[in-house]
Amino acid sequence: MSKVSDFFAEFVRRNGATISVYLFTAVIFWIAVLIVLPQLYMLDFSFRFNLPPSKIGTEEDVHTLKNYKYLLFGAEGNPNAFNWLHLEVFFRTIWAAVLVTILNLVICYPVAYYMTQVISGGKARIFILCLILPFWINEILRAFAFRILFGLNGPINFALVHLGIVPEPVEFIKADIALYTGLAYAYMLLMIFPLYNAIESLDHNQIDAARDLGSPWWRIHWRVVIPHAKPGIASGCTMVFMLTAGALAAPQILGGPSSLWFTQVIYQWFYTGGNWPQGAAYAFVLLTACIVFVLTMMRIFRVSLGEIAK
């Protein structure tokens, strides 16, 4: 306990009373009022019946597991053992988010390596600028741009057909290729920057030393660069995975007619279905699943939370 009070005393001594009070109030307000309280409210919501406003607060307004049961088993009288319709969307969303994350890592790692260890200074800054500029355009517009690019009559199909690579236009949107590409692009910077920071801190002499000892390029990456960049990789993957699994705009715009994203199901419960408790339960299942998944991956790859925060 004394350690905590020491910390506060030191903090106040260093920053002065006014700034300290402001910082603590702001942080506590942000965490408690803007994050924790609404989430707790939603959590409570997810355990309740969907009642009309007049019945809220009456003795009918009690806690229930019904909303969670629905995701697993469906409505009463469902002929199947499980609610496959929603469970499938759920697992496919997680799986697709994993794929998008891996795709992003595969694209961004060489770029980050190039920007930090191959070129330097001014050139690297121009490179970063080129990466950032497209993100001034808002997410929805970027998603529509991808829809145009990947459309049946879009430029990509036009080029493929005219170059004779495919006999007729490919249905990129139906095959979800547009969706995965769009999602990978949407969160690319969140992968690039942690990787950039991690690889930049690697002493170039280590790469030269490995090379001098006879190492081929892939082993240099495997034994020297990737272990060094691991916290950055973990941090980038976590952010991209979480945001991809929770994305709404890109799946709405780029998703094929037959493929739903789990967030779209949640959205439907809230808005089309008007069933907030049901939507809240679905949202919590997604959140918990993502956290569990990320923590498991961190355990497997032996990364600690502290390293990620570096």
Next chain:
Amino acid sequence: MSADVELDHLTIRFGNFVALQDANLRIPAGSFFSFLGPSGCGKTTILRAISGFLDPSEGHVRIGGEDMAGIPPNNRPTALIFQNLALFPLMKVWENIAFGLEVRRVPKAQRRERAQELLELIALPNQGEKLVSELSGGQRQRVAIARALAVEPEVLLLDEPLSALDLKLRQHMRTELRAIQQRVGITFIYITHDQGEALIMSDQIAVMSQGVIQQIGSGPEIYENPKTPFVASFVGENNAFTGRVASADANHAAVETHFGALRGRNSAGLKTGDQAILFVRPEILQLGAGTQGNALKSKVLAKEFEGFASHIHLANSQGERHISFSTSQEEALNISPGEEATVHFSPDRAIALPLGELAHE
């Protein structure tokens, strides 16, 4: 196995800047060879060209008679020890040492065994399981040597590896490096700006300045018979007296200095009337007028006490402290700043060279 290294008209340019100009030399197999020079003289450039990280602009690098053009660093029979060592911090000590073997797909059990042998060679037999960060500076130094030796290079290249160590450790590592070189018997090429290191360890030294090799020779040769004013002033302490040659024969030249005509050896073939510099090392200056002439008288500016000796500084032609010499404590008692002192030296131990660039330190 050990190989000789040959630089054949090697020139390296970065844009318009000539980092290394027409280097020609042969480093015999199994010898300890040093490149000595101030920072920016091109010595690291030579090392990077030998290891393959830099391509020659002109000329060739040959190792064991084979031209290295187009052969990347990982395929050369050399191993480089970096100035900052560049050990892998996320690997254990033994994994660092065995990395080169891992690359060569040596089975793990054999790798461990070889690492253990090398750990014993560098006198760290029980440190294999530690991380590099748990070792001291001197220990890391030795691990870097072991890591390079593990791949059994024919030539070991060392880029100022001792510069980060403190004085005592540096002195100790000099002896140790030399001992390791003699035990493994391969060619060591050593880069340094520290003449003490070069003189103590090397069989041969190349002194460099501004991309040009000034002189190649053994330590005593370079110290006793410098070929250029740069070498004379860079290696060891030296007092320089500038003037015109008053008279010269095959053996000696007399240089007309501010203090009168002073004589030194004439190995450069100076003729009467040439502009010259006479170099007189502090240790050959002795108090008193002597019997052969060759004496000078000047004002004592300072006296410094350093244990085994005292250093005396006399005023040079501009009245600044420049001429220095050392003397025993007993003799130093007779000298005090402000007075005049007379010193003399043997003409056979001083050397007269044509006027040229001096080393600035």
